[in-house]
Amino acid sequence: MPGQDERVYHGATLSSFTSIAMEPLPLVSFALRIPSRMASTLNALQSDSAPDAADMVINILSAQQASIATSFSRPDLHPHPFDTTPYFLSADGLPVIRGSLGAISCKLVAQGIPLHDLGFLQQRQLDAPGDVPTGASELFIAQVTRVESAAEENLLPLLYHRRLFTSCTEPPPP
Template sequence: MFGLIRTRTASKSLKNVAQSHHIASTSLKDKLRALLRETAQPVAVVTSFMQPDSPSTSHTFHGATLSSFTSIAMDPYPFIAFALRMPSRMASSLDAAQPDQASHMVVNLLSAEQASISVKFSRPDLYPEPFSSIPYSLSEEGLPIIDDSLGAISCKLVSKAIPLHDLELSRGESSEEMMKPPLEDCPSSKLFIARVTRVESSPSDHDDSLPLLYHRRQYTSCQIPPFSPAMDP
């Protein structure tokens, strides 16, 4: 009887600890989201091949608006990174990319006039075929480059995506326990790191283009001329 009571007490204690960690984590995320809303984020759309449903069907294109995109290094090679929430058709497409492909994706940095394109690629429930209504050309590998974007870069993944629901796995430990997928009620993301293989277009191709930015939950752009802070004497 005493053993049963101790087991129930320990179980209750662990549950309370888990709830405390969950509350603390939620508070941290809310504070971080509030802070990041005050910074302007570039808006990008990544395009790739979607794997065919069967051997008899050909490749089709897929695109997704990125909520996070950044350049992480220039030397010794230019690298970019972004994360995708799971489940994600884009993540599945990139996970299936073959190592011998020269490029796995094109990252299109949108211009100030392309907010509608960002919406189309962020709402597949409303726009199941966004490529049917936007102009684009193809890269050397046959990947879509969105017309009139601020710039576009072809990129090649440097490794498999890093699942972010398991910190032990991201450190290189790979036991079967750690390889388990996240719980259904636990949001998760994957981190993709890629090397830039080619600049497809740049702002010099569109002299008067301004970037599309996301700030305080709405689309905006930057001012021209740029603000120049006063220099200390």
């Protein structure tokens, strides 16, 4: 059990992550399966956090970090993946995974948008909590507040394709 001044970090492996815009604000989006501990935490943080503080950090993993991605994608097998993952803290006190290609600190712009409920998207009443279909997800949009780090080595990114972790071609020469 953490002490009163220790923070508990939650993490997830994102299989859908994209940039939305650079101007007027840099925005990114991603989807999370619901129900999930990460989606619940982010929805709670969006309403509770300080206006200038980052809510989360997105770590861009290298091709050598597939085991880390797996541990964050399986809370049933790895309930506390930060216990075995080397990291340091960003300026906002958020975990940046060592050896990642980079990390992006973000501030959520709103709570998650339920992608299973078209009525909600059309400004009608949200489904009752028990009515969430299996495999449902929420879309999160966040403003990038800062790039936290970048790997000094010329590493390949970790990608997820056809239910496997992979990467792209060889990196260009330095």
